[in-house]
Amino acid sequence: MNLIETVLIRPAEVITLPNEIQHHDHDHHQLVIALNGNSEFSIEGMQNIIIPGQGCVVTASSDHAFNGLGFAEILTLNLPTESQLDNYTAQHIQPLIHSNQYFKLDTQFQILLQLLVKEMRQAPDDILVAEACKNTIIALLQRHIKTDLSKKNRINIEVIDNFIIQHITTKISVAQLAGCVFLGESQFHLLFKQQMGMTPHQYIMQVRMNLAKQLLEDRSLTLAMIASASGFANQSSFTHTFTKFQGTSPSRYR
Incomplete structure (x- = not known):
């Protein structure tokens, strides 16, 4: 890296990702680190969807692609290579950048991150603020992340449930659920079916059906409103699917 590149590269910045894939x-x-919305990353062929509270490490010279899935904001921390660091700083950075990886932040660190990002937003052109925020994150990050989650044999269903509920009104893909627990789509599908006895798509539909049945108890809600709140494109689609799964129409169930 030459001197001009060093000057131009900001230590940390908040970026809105394009929906078109960049490479x-x-x-x-x-x-x-993902701040808002969902984004898709592929690092040397290792693909994941990251959501707020999650992130990834991209080591120097690693080929990577990325894009936002709708509106998506990320925080990027640009780190020099080991040869450009003093020994003390290198000791903090080295454990983080030994390989490309995805990670999840704990709740305590996410709160701190929100405060740091707020400071950066209030002074977007202040390099000193950006540098201070980057150094704070680097100094503390190693104690607050979980990595290599893909090696676990069981899927954290609570994480899956939270994602489904938060996005229940939209189309939910298996790739999005797999990204929540740092697994490839095919591996996630296999482990999920082994653990839950049904496919991810069947599970998503079960959650939608359970929500719809709860909403049907409120007679002030129309079937069209319930269909929308449960994530169906229209009332007709909702009625057809509900009847198929429950053996009776929504109107009769009510």
Whole structure:
């Protein structure tokens, strides 16, 4: 990296990702943390969807692609290579950038992150603030992340449930659920079916049906309103699916 590149690269910045897939590499390490919305990353072929509270490490010269799934904001921390660091700083950074990986932040760190990002938003052109925020994150991050989650044999269903409920009114893909627990789509599908006795799509539909049955108890809600709140495109689709799964129409169930 030459001097001009060093000057131009900000230590930390909040970026809104494009929906179109971008593809590049760079000669510095980078930490990426999702702030708002969902984004898709592929690092040397290792693909995941990251949601707020999750992130990834992109090591220097690693080929990677990324895009936002709708509106998506990320925080990027641009880190120099080991040869450009003093020994003390290198000791903090080295455990983080030894390989490309995805990680999850604990709740305590997410609260701190929100405060740091707020400071950066209030002073977007202040390099000193950006540097201070980056250094704070680097100093504390190693104690507050969980990595290599894909090696676990069981899926955290609570995480899956939370994602489904938060996005119940939209179309939910298996890839999105797999990204929540840092698994590839095919591996997630296999483990999920082994653990739950049904496919992810069947599970999503079960959650939608359970919500719909709860909403049907409120007679002030129309079937069209319930269909929308449960994530169906229209009342006709809702009625057809509900009847198929429950053996009776929504009107008769009510």
